[in-house]
Amino acid sequence: MAVLLIGAWSAASAWAASWTLDDLMGQLGKVRSGEARFVEHRKVQQLERTLVYSGRLSFAAPDTLVRETLQPRPEKMTAEGRNLTVTLGGRTRTMALDASPEAMAMVEAIRGTLSGDRAAVERHFETTLDGSSDRWTLDLVPRDVRLRGQIPRVTMQGRRAQLREVRILMGDGDESTMKIEPITAPASAP
Template sequence: MRKRWRWLPACLLAIAPSAWAQAGPDSDAILRALARPVPAATPFVEVRESPMLKSPLRLEGEYRRPDAGTLVREVRKPYVETTTLRDGQATLARAGKPERRFALSRAPELAALQNSFGALLAGDATALRAHYTLDAQGTRERWALRLVPRDRKLAARLRDLVLYGSGDELHCIVTTPAKGDAQRTLMGSAAEAATRAGETADIAALCRDGDIAG
């Protein structure tokens, strides 16, 4: 069950353009750019690699935040599945199967991520630092922000999250578990570019550089 929820860090970091006065990489400025009023939605393309898979698993869909306390992850390809996070509960709906519900408190690492949700939506660097150490690198035109969990239980599952972007736009989130392969999640225009390109998309380049063609 835990592998299913490896997408959660990514969904908490959906981004929209906002004012950025910093000339270089600054974690506070990057986090301010993460703040986005609700309702909001952003497309995503997620690629998972594993020795257990003959080829990488590619998921396409959309993250939606209908209100400040709700997050919806809607997978549209290669299957249809909707996951809703609200009030500390997770609800999983998939065609042809009974709806599943469970409390996020059952998984300490998910509870910690849920606590970070409000901080990310508000662009609150102080609150986010309660859960992660932050390290920004690069330039305004090409920046990276690394988040390393402080909580031991979370760190036992998650090594780090690295956000890649340029200016006010987030291109990609790389989620690296404590064990196993990293997972790339393209967001916004980078996800749209990957969808247009289909199976020929260079996921690594889009993650690093975004949709250069614009």
Template sequence: MSKLVRQRSRWGWFAGLALLCGQSAHAAPLSISQLMDSLAKQPQGAATFTEKKHISILDQPLESSGELLFIAPARLEKRTLKPRPETMVLDGGTLTLERGKRKHVLQLKDYPEVAAMIESIRATLAGDRQALERVYHLALEGGFERWTLVLTPIDPKVGAVIARIRMEGVKDGVRSVEILQADGDSSLMTIEKRAPPQ
């Protein structure tokens, strides 16, 4: 896979990390504050994922699957198992990418557009509405039994990469995340929550 394809397909996993939520009872109707409160109660989350990415320069979508892990407040992991092993770990301000014998370490402060987007995802995981609304317009539809949250970037630099993130969930568990990139590429990730590692 070319470097360009890898770069254009990489964005999908970040939003998928926002899927790591728990399950609890909650009365309808659901407000953004209620949803954020539910997310904030989860110190960590683990899940399996399947992802399909549509990239304009490819005739067929890219499909992958693996595991996701979030540990509050700042560690996010995506471990792709198929079609080939790849690991991405965000710890604080450092993003580490590994595939085979290749390893790349990036400092988010050197990539402000990327940092803004990732911090928004971390804010979702942490249930930090104030931090989220510094970067995105939030639109929530539905009740607690079935809801849809759409994030639209406010910052033009973030908007130059991500056009929209659409999350669908049941209660306080996200079931799917769809990302539409500004260049027209898109990804759809579905999640199945599992028990966190001991």
């Protein structure tokens, strides 16, 4: 009996170890669009309380990501192609992502992961993948030393082809954790 258990454990360990970043990106790349609710908790060093934001996220491959914050105040950020548009209080501002390497890297961390674009993610981050298809963790450490001083690490967690959490650690000790709950079944490529 012990030999069977050891054999089964070894086989399971070998299967989990053979699961790679290419496997994850392949799974994620099949999802063409999706919508989700989010709740984000931001711990800010200068504040005694945690800030809480909630709203909706939507994604359309390969390059459209929309974050619409509904609480505590309406705000909308749309990353589409090489542009980022922010709407707050009735005012809209659009900027080229190329003008802000920090914004470009953060958008590519999420958008590149959601679209399964390994090259886009690895252009900005060193990657470490742990877990299996059923429960994975992807750690991203910025390649750019200046950016790493501002954002030392982004950690994403998910299940199969669904991103379920994004945690961003800031260089000043602030931290943001966004929990994501899908609203609709993701649309997959044929």
